[in-house]
Amino acid sequence: MLSIDNVSKSFMGVRALRGVSFVGAADEILGLIGPNGAGKSTLVNAISGVLKPDSGSIRLGDVDLTGRGPEFAARQGVGRTFQNLRLFPSLTVRQNVEVGLITCRRHRPEVARSIDIDALLDRFGLAADAGRPAGTLPYGQQRRLELARAEALGAKLLLLDEPAAGMNDYETAALADQLRAIRRRSRCALLVIDHDLHFIMSVCDRICVLDMGEVVAIGTPELIRANPKVAEIYLGAAEAAPHQKNIREERQWN
Amino acid sequence: MDYAIQQGLNALAFGSEYALIALGLALVYSIMNLMNFAHGEIIACAGYSMYLAILIGIGSPWLVAPIAIAAGALVAVLFERIAFRPVRHAPTTTGLLTALGVSIVVQNLLTLLISPRPRAVPVFSELSRTIFIGPYAISLLQLLELAVVALAIGGLVLFLKHSTLGLAIRAATREFSTVRLMGIRANRVIATAFALSGLLAGIAAIFIIARRGSIDPTFGFQPVIKAFIACVIGGFGSLGGAVLGGMLLGFLDVAIIVLLPQEYGGLRDAIAYSIIAGLLVWRPEGLLTRRIELGDKEI
Numbered sequence: 001m002l003s004i005d006n007v008s009k010s011f012m013g014v015r016a017l018r019g020v021s022f023v024g025a026a027d028e029i030l031g032l033i034g035p036n037g038a039g040k041s042t043l044v045n046a047i048s049g050v051l052k053p054d055s056g057s058i059r060l061g062d063v064d065l066t067g068r069g070p071e072f073a074a075r076q077g078v079g080r081t082f083q084n085l086r087l088f089p090s091l092t093v094r095q096n097v098e099v100g101l102i103t104c105r106r107h108r109p110e111v112a113r114s115i116d117i118d119a120l121l122d123r124f125g126l127a128a129d130a131g132r133p134a135g136t137l138p139y140g141q142q143r144r145l146e147l148a149r150a151e152a153l154g155a156k157l158l159l160l161d162e163p164a165a166g167m168n169d170y171e172t173a174a175l176a177d178q179l180r181a182i183r184r185r186s187r188c189a190l191l192v193i194d195h196d197l198h199f200i201m202s203v204c205d206r207i208c209v210l211d212m213g214e215v216v217a218i219g220t221p222e223l224i225r226a227n228p229k230v231a232e233i234y235l236g237a238a239e240a241a242p243h244q245k246n247i248r249e250e251r252q253w254n
Numbered sequence: 255m256d257y258a259i260q261q262g263l264n265a266l267a268f269g270s271e272y273a274l275i276a277l278g279l280a281l282v283y284s285i286m287n288l289m290n291f292a293h294g295e296i297i298a299c300a301g302y303s304m305y306l307a308i309l310i311g312i313g314s315p316w317l318v319a320p321i322a323i324a325a326g327a328l329v330a331v332l333f334e335r336i337a338f339r340p341v342r343h344a345p346t347t348t349g350l351l352t353a354l355g356v357s358i359v360v361q362n363l364l365t366l367l368i369s370p371r372p373r374a375v376p377v378f379s380e381l382s383r384t385i386f387i388g389p390y391a392i393s394l395l396q397l398l399e400l401a402v403v404a405l406a407i408g409g410l411v412l413f414l415k416h417s418t419l420g421l422a423i424r425a426a427t428r429e430f431s432t433v434r435l436m437g438i439r440a441n442r443v444i445a446t447a448f449a450l451s452g453l454l455a456g457i458a459a460i461f462i463i464a465r466r467g468s469i470d471p472t473f474g475f476q477p478v479i480k481a482f483i484a485c486v487i488g489g490f491g492s493l494g495g496a497v498l499g500g501m502l503l504g505f506l507d508v509a510i511i512v513l514l515p516q517e518y519g520g521l522r523d524a525i526a527y528s529i530i531a532g533l534l535v536w537r538p539e540g541l542l543t544r545r546i547e548l549g550d551k552e553i
Binding site: 048049050069070071073074075080082086087088089090091095096098099100102103104107149153 | 425
């Protein structure tokens with residue numbers, strides 16, 4: 001279970017996170033949305049140990065992750081994918097996944113034993129390219145490889161930063177299925193950032209909305225969809241006439 | 255023909271020595287973006303470890319050689335722990351200045367604590383004898399150097415390709431921060447890279463000592479400059495490029511010595527560096543680094 005308690009972070013006087021608190025269940029797919037500059041990536045960086053919060057605490061189960069660094073977070077079972085792909089381009093597809101398994105083998109061998117690299121590559125449609133350098137794969141396959149590598153971490157919590165970026169509708173639908181399958185297989189929680197609200201609404205159990213570094217709303221997709229504050233943040237609805245607002249909301253959500 | 259073979263062997267021996275040192279530089283650079291100019295002092299310390307071993311009565315080359323290799327690895331790891339780790343997150347220029355600082359401090363310490371004058375290290379004098387293979391008279395040192403360098407590079411390649419830590423190092427050469435997010439300890443990966451570069455420096459020290467027979471505090475400086483040039487030729491960050499650059503530089507050095515009339519001997523380095531400059535105009539990113547299309551960003 002992920003527990004974020006009153007986390008704040010400032011950069012040179014700019015408050016990127018202001019007392020963010022929420023709790024995620026152990027096998028939940030939680031969406032994290034908000035406009036640009038809302039603090040989503042800062043929060044993900046804090047959870048994965050890249051940034052040390054100024055105050056507050058981040059816990060995964062009983063373990064305090066706050067400011068312990070990325071290696072510690074990963075060893076505790078925090079996996080991550082990136083907005084801009086960060087594969088190891090000169091390593092083969094298989095070796096990329098093996099790098100993901102190194103830590104799991106050392107720190108949680110019982111989990112590592114249950115991960116079969118060949119089966120994993122097969123599930124992500126990468127088995128035929130196992131010996132190919134990752135940098136030579138088409139973009140969509142590179143995205144899938146990053147997911148496969150993240151699953152190989154045997155993570156308890158996967159942080160996915162814009163996994164649907166650059167994908168068409170068909171690929172996004174397939175990605176949603178893959179995320180549900182990862183949750184089912186690994187029994188892990190997923191925290192998904194994305195700007196594609198239709199994708200987020202379709203795949204997430206709950207959604208947390210950030211704006212100006214604060215949690216504006218958290219709840220099921222239906223509750224978030226109906227929340228006027230969220231609509232205001234996304235659509236500038238304060239200035240919009242009610243009938244226009246409804247139309248624009250429809251366009252946005254559907 | 256004999257002469258050509260002999261010069262070819264000379265070139266291979268020089269080239270493999272440059273390649274060995276360049277590989278150590280490239281290994282550290284590819285992970286940390288650090289141009290470790292203190293690598294020469296790792297070679298010097300490995301050399302002085304042999305001198306000290308002889309002083310305390312260890313005279314067998316079979317014991318002195320492993321001592322030098324171990325000393326190279328140990329000093330490299332110490333440099334990393336004491337000097338480079340604190341500036342790991344600083345800009346690249348800070349690392350470069352730190353390396354230069356370490357180099358100067360160690361050279362001065364060796365001057366103060368041991369001697370500014372060359373000290374004889376005659377432990378490998380046996381290697382300078384000539385052996386005959388068929389009609390060819392070949393220096394034992396050169397043969398051994400070629401064999402050991404080939405083994406060292408082969409061993410390094412095997413380690414990098416087939417061990418877990420090697421896989422982590424190869425991953426870290428391209429995406430260091432991502433490797434940390436996979437839970438792999440940055441300190442362990444970097445310390446291993448330094449230890450490997452120190453091992454290679456220790457091996458290089460043995461062959462330089464075997465050729466020169468003496469050591470002084472600036473012992474490692476010139477070889478590292480050559481190795482730096484080898485890295486530039488091959489393409490910085492490319493391990494294969496470091497080996498290729500070292501070999502090319504060895505052949506270039508020997509070719510110039512052989513072909514240049516004796517009265518122009520003073521122009522040797524100038525000619526070598528002019529050829530390298532021409533090479534870099536043709537391929538500014540080095541021979542084995544992929545050419546990057548800068549497009550509009552060039553402006």
